[in-house]
Amino acid sequence: MDAQIAERLNNHLASKGLRRTRQREVIVDTVFSSDEHFNAEELLDRVRAVDRTVSRATVYRTLTLMVECGLLRHVDLGREQTYYDPNFLDKPQHNHLICIDCDRVVEFEDEHVALLNDCITRRLGFRPQMQSMRIEAHCDELGRNGTCRFKTERAAR
Amino acid sequence: MDAQIAERLNNHLASKGLRRTRQREVIVDTVFSSDEHFNAEELLDRVRAVDRTVSRATVYRTLTLMVECGLLRHVDLGREQTYYDPNFLDKPQHNHLICIDCDRVVEFEDEHVALLNDCITRRLGFRPQMQSMRIEAHCDELGRNGTCRFKTERAAR
DNA sequence: AAATCATTGGAAAACAATATCAAACGTGAG
DNA sequence: CTCACGTTTGATATTGTTTTCCAATGATTT
Incomplete structure (x- = not known):
């Protein structure tokens, strides 16, 4: 996991009294293994290819955490599900x-x-x-x- | 119903071989009785205050028709339901x-x-x-x- | 080791939106 | 007017996403 990402995640978890877990690490790593937009269910599939035991609920919960700490943004693609954009850290706005x-x-x-x-x-x-x-x-x-x-x-x- | 609105609706219905019905008229009238943004469930409530027999399905179907013929636009308010904007006909873009x-x-x-x-x-x-x-x-x-x-x-x- | 609290997976629930379908309706032909 | 046909409807069921619930598990502190 990229140092900047890890730091931001750690800060956020610490500030809320939360813990670093194996599931959260797998999910964050998976998010940043591609720069494509994705929705929660697509991410769940990708995560389960790495660790099939991770639950749907944990993916949704972790996505919320990542948005809170600025690791992800919602992106409006005009579709009905919520899509996320992992491709804006350290980059000019797009x-x-x-x-x-x-x-x-x-x-x-x-x-x-x-x-x-x-x-x-x-x-x-x-x-x-x-x-x-x-x-x-x-x-x-x-x-x-x-x-x-x-x-x-x-x-x- | 405003003449411009009626014409646009009629053209669209005619082009698809559809009919003007009491329910569709009530729904269209209700949409344009306010210029607030709204979602389908809010509209259903407003429509049912006028005619309590109109079904949820018909409201959803009519919203689709209205978007198709340009009487309504989706508007992205960052909320999870689909919101509609009735306030752009004959007006500068906003x-x-x-x-x-x-x-x-x-x-x-x-x-x-x-x-x-x-x-x-x-x-x-x-x-x-x-x-x-x-x-x-x-x-x-x-x-x-x-x-x-x-x-x-x-x-x- | 015990107490405490966060975390998890799985199931259930909530919710919007869509699909299905039989009955009702409207229209045009005859 | 009546019939035949296709459209429309309301109710219900279904789908798909997201959230909530909960008991079991895991981590941390003392």
């Missing part, structure tokens, strides 16, 4: 474009989004914290193949 | 700021958001369709009163 035609998710960086966010937030009398911009757009390649469905891409800058 | 402290939702208009959206979308090689910017921010008036919870405000321009 946002997501979702293709209406093929469901691809493209991560993109654009510094103007954050600037605009701060400007609008202050104008409305609030203190900036976080923004997310979700773009829905067409690639006009309807059903071009089955494999891009739900796949994430990262845009070159 | 986006939402959600207060982390008191859960208020502030609708705001800003023309730069749409410009930025188009610019980013084209840069990534997609054809623009729709964008939503969700801002989460602090009002620093934690729990200042119970009444602002989940209430929507509209920002002056």
